[in-house]
Amino acid sequence: MLVHLDSAYNLARWLLRSEHDAQDVLQEACLRAFRSFDTFRGGDGRCWLLAIVRNACCSWLERNHRDVPVPLTEDELDQLVSEGDDPQGQLIRQADVDQVRTAIDALPAGFREAIVLRDLEGLSYKEISGITGVPIGTVMSRLARGRKRLEERLLPGLLKEA
């Protein structure tokens, strides 16, 4: 199960938009997964764990209304800048990361979740549908609408660069 910890963490971090909350909820979700591993019917362990984590995040969001993402912690900032870059490259990269991250953070949770699972986890529509419990058609439309919003927000900048 811990081989999928990064996937679980990434999803929780994106859904809750806070390092602190992601760790709280994820720890609880891991214990829940551990206690209920008999519900695991074989197949992909990552999808099984992600479904549990996703549900835990959703109930947390229902209980705690927070509309604004929590700023990154120092540790997170350090982690996100790749080490190999020269200082100049690091600045440019940091700007890109900030811009894309802020744009995704601004999406409604359902769109954000679809994009994270598809583009960062590389999961198929079918797997995403299984994890989020919505039909494949809904996954497709959430992806399309989420990407449309990102396009409106990011693309003027991207096209200028090109």
Place this chain on the structure above:
Amino acid sequence: MNCMQTRELIGPQLDGELDLMASLELKRHVECCLACAQVQERLQAVRSAVTASAPYYQAPEQFGDQIRAALRREIPHAPAPRRPWRTFLRPLAVAAAVLLVAGLALDMALHSYRSSSHTLAREVVAAHVRSLMADHLLDVRSSNQHTVKPWFNGKIDFAPEVRDLADAGFPLEGGRLDYLDGHAVAALVYRHNLHVINCFVWPARDAEPAVASGAQGYTLVRFTDRGLTWCIISDAAPATLEEFTRALHANAATTVPAKTPN
């Protein structure tokens, strides 16, 4: 394919979710429709921006340790699966094949769904999953059989044969002490590509038939050899486990049965 249909499919095509025919049709349309080509290009740009620049948050090391510690505390209280074992049993073609192992007098019988088998298999699945979940895979980490075998001395009152099977594609990873049905058992851990193979070994209680079965996506092989019961479990394909069992036997057959040191 008209423009409206095309636009619906641009995303799925980028995501590799389109079948070949639809993909070709889409390509044909985009080649001669500038508007759709631009939509495709913009979507592609957004997607590359996300994959290139969106942070992938990795669990901090310290947090991983925290989770591992929490899971370890859970191990003694881990409940047995509540679902009836029987519902997960499906006949496997490997059942017969695994039993055709030369060189060893195996007590062979087809799987009789005895209730004790259910409980045992369920516990074995649970122990296997626990070992993977809580990072409790190895107490002694070594590919050297001469390190792993003595490690069990004094911890259990029997001595399982330990052989590195790297030549056959199953490197020995190490071993640990585990518990099944309230008894301490030896667990030998092998790896095959990304699959972990757990071998639980304990003194045979009664003549247990050799069996192969599947449950919850795992394959189990069980046999008794020279007074020890071996229960092997992995999520590797049944054919792989069959090969592993054969390698284990081939190796055992070429060595003189070891005297129990204790």
